[in-house]
Amino acid sequence: MAQLSEEELSGIYDFTVQLAKDAGRLLLDGAKSRMGDDGMPSLDTVEKDSSVDVVTKIDEDVEAFVKNSILFLGEETYSKGATREYLVDDLPTWVVDPLDGTVNYTHIFPMFCISIGFVFQGEPIIGVIYAPMLNQLFSSCRGRGAWLNDTTRLPLLRNPIPPLPDNAPKGCIFSCEWGKDRRDAPDGNLVRKVESFMNMACELGGRGGKGGMVHGVRSLGSAALDLAYIAMGSFDIWWEGGCWEWDVAAGFAIVREAGGIITTANPPGAPETDVIGKAPLGGRLYLAVRPAGPSTTETGRQAQERTVREVWKRVVKLDYSRP
Amino acid sequence: MAQLSEEELSGIYDFTVQLAKDAGRLLLDGAKSRMGDDGMPSLDTVEKDSSVDVVTKIDEDVEAFVKNSILFLGEETYSKGATREYLVDDLPTWVVDPLDGTVNYTHIFPMFCISIGFVFQGEPIIGVIYAPMLNQLFSSCRGRGAWLNDTTRLPLLRNPIPPLPDNAPKGCIFSCEWGKDRRDAPDGNLVRKVESFMNMACELGGRGGKGGMVHGVRSLGSAALDLAYIAMGSFDIWWEGGCWEWDVAAGFAIVREAGGIITTANPPGAPETDVIGKAPLGGRLYLAVRPAGPSTTETGRQAQERTVREVWKRVVKLDYSRP
Numbered sequence: 085m086a087q088l089s090e091e092e093l094s095g096i097y098d099f100t101v102q103l104a105k106d107a108g109r110l111l112l113d114g115a116k117s118r119m120g121d122d123g124m125p126s127l128d129t130v131e132k133d134s135s136v137d138v139v140t141k142i143d144e145d146v147e148a149f150v151k152n153s154i155l156f157l158g159e160e161t162y163s164k165g166a167t168r169e170y171l172v173d174d175l176p177t178w179v180v181d182p183l184d185g186t187v188n189y190t191h192i193f194p195m196f197c198i199s200i201g202f203v204f205q206g207e208p209i210i211g212v213i214y215a216p217m218l219n220q221l222f223s224s225c226r227g228r229g230a231w232l233n234d235t236t237r238l239p240l241l242r243n244p245i246p247p248l249p250d251n252a253p254k255g256c257i258f259s260c261e262w263g264k265d266r267r268d269a270p271d272g273n274l275v276r277k278v279e280s281f282m283n284m285a286c287e288l289g290g291r292g293g294k295g296g297m298v299h300g301v302r303s304l305g306s307a308a309l310d311l312a313y314i315a316m317g318s319f320d321i322w323w324e325g326g327c328w329e330w331d332v333a334a335g336f337a338i339v340r341e342a343g344g345i346i347t348t349a350n351p352p353g354a355p356e357t358d359v360i361g362k363a364p365l366g367g368r369l370y371l372a373v374r375p376a377g378p379s380t381t382e383t384g385r386q387a388q389e390r391t392v393r394e395v396w397k398r399v400v401k402l403d404y405s406r407p
Numbered sequence: 408m409a410q411l412s413e414e415e416l417s418g419i420y421d422f423t424v425q426l427a428k429d430a431g432r433l434l435l436d437g438a439k440s441r442m443g444d445d446g447m448p449s450l451d452t453v454e455k456d457s458s459v460d461v462v463t464k465i466d467e468d469v470e471a472f473v474k475n476s477i478l479f480l481g482e483e484t485y486s487k488g489a490t491r492e493y494l495v496d497d498l499p500t501w502v503v504d505p506l507d508g509t510v511n512y513t514h515i516f517p518m519f520c521i522s523i524g525f526v527f528q529g530e531p532i533i534g535v536i537y538a539p540m541l542n543q544l545f546s547s548c549r550g551r552g553a554w555l556n557d558t559t560r561l562p563l564l565r566n567p568i569p570p571l572p573d574n575a576p577k578g579c580i581f582s583c584e585w586g587k588d589r590r591d592a593p594d595g596n597l598v599r600k601v602e603s604f605m606n607m608a609c610e611l612g613g614r615g616g617k618g619g620m621v622h623g624v625r626s627l628g629s630a631a632l633d634l635a636y637i638a639m640g641s642f643d644i645w646w647e648g649g650c651w652e653w654d655v656a657a658g659f660a661i662v663r664e665a666g667g668i669i670t671t672a673n674p675p676g677a678p679e680t681d682v683i684g685k686a687p688l689g690g691r692l693y694l695a696v697r698p699a700g701p702s703t704t705e706t707g708r709q710a711q712e713r714t715v716r717e718v719w720k721r722v723v724k725l726d727y728s729r730p
Contacts, residue, residue: 192563219542268613
């Protein structure tokens with residue numbers, strides 16, 4: 085498959101959207117089966133097993149469902165937990181997280197979703213993220229825009245798309261996650277992250293000049309939905325390390341199709357001047373900036389790059405690698 | 408009005424739910440009018456004015472709508488911004504935030520809502536929180552339970568209601584907000600909050616024994632919705648200082664009716680043994696713990712109190728007062 089025709093692309097896109105809807109329904113059914121009221125009897129197993137086991141089972145069920153569905157298409161597939169090796173090559177590959185936001189799902193906090201990315205020649209070109217309890221489906225197909233619930237184009241504000249604030253990160257919503265690495269060590273990722281969050285949040289001039297006075301700090305517990313809200317224009321900046329390609333493949337496709345950019349979380353040697361490249365899909369370090377319209381003095385891309393550099397000046401390098 | 412009959416209560420409850428639905432629709436219309444696609448022309452004013460002005464206008468419009476509606480009932484009303492004095496007395500009083508999650512609304516991140524509390528003899532006895540872009544309406548009436556979208560009883564998991572983890576805060580979703588006080592001062596609320604967040608998040612044994620290893624840290628940017636998700640059982644712990652009674656009045660009613668508790672954020676002199684009282688509605692310091700079922704060794708209330716004490720051991724006193 086050297087190239088994909090527009091017709092093939094359409095077929096794969098429609099298939100992916102439907103697959104996400106079906107898989108999302110499984111997730112929602114799983115959540116509802118744990119509730120007690122309204123004709124939805126709770127499963128005995130829920131009371132006997134730990135909620136973690138229940139979630140693992142749903143996760144595996146949805147993964148099996150997705151894999152079986154994709155088998156018909158005959159592409160390579162891999163998803164969360166299969167391996168820590170980076171397996172994406174030039175062949176068409178599905179990169180799937182059957183359940184992103186696992187902790188949220190355990191607690192039935194609605195910020196959970198299925199995330200399906202279709203990667204071709206190393207680039208995510210189709211992405212679908214479906215959060216069934218929010219009734220929000222985010223999707224994109226290369227060259228055809230990014231969409232909310234099939235009908236509303238992303239970003240939501242697009243007439244015109246608002247420019248980024250002149251003094252970003254001030255005025256921005258900054259999205260970030262605390263993650264699983266909670267070691268109490270000066271060089272641990274928890275300390276590095278929180279120092280970075282503090283710099284972004286603190287008043288201008290504070291923290292030795294690093295204070296960014298962002299408008300708000302948000303943590304949802306789902307990398308896929310963080311990226312969806314970047315594409316929507318709801319979050320201005322997402323900075324994160326530690327997640328994997330299955331968490332972000334669909335989000336990469338959706339954010340880029342909406343006009344956002346994703347580069348690496350870790351500042352390079354010369355954050356003021358180094359080239360701002362695309363984040364490697366499997367790099368575990370991500371910095372996304374929302375779609376931005378032009379102002380009177382700069383293009384949207386220039387404003388995005390300015391914002392990236394302002395973030396890089398304020399954050400500490402994170403320490404995540406692949407095994 | 409010395410007492411309220413069940414009939415009067417029903418009338419006020421139905422009125423409040425309808426009022427929240429109507430007001431929420433105004434919020435949603437306001438958001439949609441700023442989007443450009445799908446037959447929803449963007450307002451010229453949006454491009455001319457800053458988004459802050461636009462939001463202020465919506466906020467005022469919705470407040471006027473709510474006030475006009477409530478005037479028919481002839482009760483006292485006050486809401487956000489009217490004054491910083493605490494005005495709730497024994498008379499029936501409406502405590503309203505026409506738009507909670509203002510920053511989210513500005514950015515069209517769906518975590519915004521209208522919050523309407525009906526306070527009688529100093530106690531919030533009816534609460535309605537409506538997040539129109541999430542299509543989630545949380546409501547409660549004294550003695551009649553707390554509900555999601557009129558039909559699903561809260562908390563969501565209730566057959567049985569899960570106990571709190573034995574080793575809480577480990578295993579808990581911890582919800583917290585960064586707030587507006589961003590001073591770079593050792594005794595500022597930003598530093599106090601972040602130190603507390605770090606203690607809650609850090610591995611067990613870390614931070615001089617204060618590490619709580621919570622399952623996840625969440626920040627939504629809406630106190631009303633934080634409390635709604637406590638009532639739902641999605642968040643286990645919410646710890647916050649700085650917000651006002653209009654942010655929490657409806658949430659107080661809903662959380663308590665669902666079986667959760669709300670006490671003060673600031674640890675007392677003897678966090679291990681001091682009586683755990685109700686948080687004053689206007690105290691600006693709140694610690695909420697979700698509804699909890701019994702385990703084999705303790706009642707739900709005992710587990711909630713144990714959790715409160717474990718939080719108090721880990722957090723720093725916040726510095727918020729009334730003018």
